[in-house]
Amino acid sequence: MKYFRLVWAGLWRKKTRTVFTMISVVIAFLLFGLLQGINQGFGTAMASLDVDRLYVTARTGIVDGMPISYLSRIRNVPGVRAVSLWAYFGGYYQDARKPIPAFATDAAELFKVYKEIKIRPEYVDAMVKTRTGALISEALAAQYGWKVGDRVPIGTSIWTNKAGSNTWEFDIVGTFDASAYGANFPSFYMNYSYFDEARQFGTGELHYYILSVQDPKQGDRISREIDAMFANSSVETRTQTEYALTQMALKQLGDINFIANAIVGAVLFTLLFLTANTMMQSVRERTSELAVLKTLGYSDTKVLVLVLTEALLLCLFAAALGIALAALVFESPTLQKLFGNFSMPGIVAAMGAGIAVLVAFVSGFPPAWRARQLNIVDALAGR
Structure with missing residues (x-):
């Protein structure tokens, strides 16, 4: 100084x-x-991604569909604790330029796989009992001012329902806190059974199987077993850890x-x-x-x-x-x-x-x- x-x-x-x-x-x-x-x-x-979570996609790419019939076979693989699914909906509310991360799923199983999501049990029960039910993140509810009991129209540029419309109506039955997974985590869930029954095309297909394993050390063995199970089938699979899937998505950006x-x-x-x-x-x-x-x-x-x-x-x-x-x-x-x-x-x-x-x-x-x-x-x- x-x-x-x-x-x-x-x-x-x-x-x-x-x-x-x-x-x-x-x-x-x-x-x-x-x-x-x-x-x-x-x-x-x-580095903080879960090591006990695996994703199953079509080997040809994550945008290609897989049959729902794979679900029971994957669930019976030794070492699998829980299995859920995602079918991409591609939704938006009022303005197509402002997309909503919307997916059709099996909510009861999904929240067993994503353990860090905070949701009240009665909301999951209401989702199971309500055919047109929807679960939304607290952040999405705050953004649009939605609350439990509201009926909201969600548009999609992909799926036409059997009424010939691209606008689907859902009843909000609950909210969840997914802040542990970041802002881009899917924030709008509908029942896969309703979505699959009501869409005009693509029936019986989905984009992801998401599963958690009992022992992370068995993840590689389970991945190989699942992929071998569907080898030479009409839709072969690629099973990856959450880390590997995220890396692949980032590499698509460069x-x-x-x-x-x-x-x-x-x-x-x-x-x-x-x-x-x-x-x-x-x-x-x-x-x-x-x-x-x-x-x-x-x-x-x-x-x-x-x-x-x-x-x-x-x-x-x-x-x-x-x-x-x-x-x-x-x-x-x-x-x-x-x-x-x-x-x-x-x-x-x-x-x-x-x-x-x-x-x-x-x-x-x-x-x-x-x-x-x-x-x-x-x-x-x-x-």
């Missing part, structure tokens, strides 16, 4: 240049915080880890040259001033440390501001709605600090070494 005012004065000697350099560093670390925050967040979320690292790497590489250029110009313009410091008794090493500290202060201050802005963005309603209760992992801030120090050292050391090597006589003479 003894030399802070001296370092601070040197940093702000050219205010305009310093401001623009800091803005560049802030933007770079804002981008770093957002991309790496999302990347690390996905990694953390995937290699997020590679994209994030490539963009951040390119930005930081450019930032390195920008900061180095700023520091080099600053030292070149202050050659005579640094020579004066040496005449006043400042050692070569002390001058080197002062210049390096200047670069460190510039990078760390701007990087902290950029990371802080990224953290605020993660708290925005838009990202919260997209990713759920999603905050920037602390490791991203630590990585940002480490990168800021590295950038400061790499960009600041050459001009700092040049300042250390200054000859007092030559510098004062302007040579």
Whole structure:
């Protein structure tokens, strides 16, 4: 702290240049915080996925249907604790541009598979007893102002009912809390038996079997047994863990880890040259001033440390501001709605600090070494 005012004065000697350099560093670390925050967040979320849950889909793709007749055979596989199903409905309420994650399912079994979902038992009983019943997430109920007892029309761009309409009416019989699984978790459930009976086409088909196993260590064995059971059938299956299925879905969007690292790497590489250029110009313009410091008794090493500290202060201050802005963005309603209760992992801030120090050292050391090597006589003479 003894030399802070001296370092601070040197940093702000050219205010305009310093401001623009800091803005560049802030933007770079804002981008770093957002991309790496999302990347690390996905990694953390995937690491926490249940290891005792398996998904069975058609081998040709998750959009292709499988027969409902597979259900009893899967349920009888040794080691399977509970089995439910999903048939994608593709719903919306009033506006087709605002989709609702709606699925037809067997609710009584579904909540045995998804143990973290919080729902009152009487709501599950009401769903079983009500043919046109629907269970909705508390978040969806709050969004549209729905409550138990309401009858709501849900449109779909896929399924036409036997009345010839794409609008289906459901009676809300209960709500559930699925916050443990994030905002994008299916939030509207209807009875599969009603859906299958009322649709014009695709009868007897569904898109997922979801099952939980008694012993996670037996997951691979159960997966192989299920797939072998339906090998060479009209619809072969692919059984995967929740982690593997999520990875496959993310890869359809692209290699997020590679994209994030490539963009951040390119930005930081450019930032390195920008900061180095700023520091080099600053030292070149202050050659005579640094020579004066040496005449006043400042050692070569002390001058080197002062210049390096200047670069460190510039990078760390701007990087902290950029990371802080990224953290605020993660708290925005838009990202919260997209990713759920999603905050920037602390490791991203630590990585940002480490990168800021590295950038400061790499960009600041050459001009700092040049300042250390200054000859007092030559510098004062302007040579």
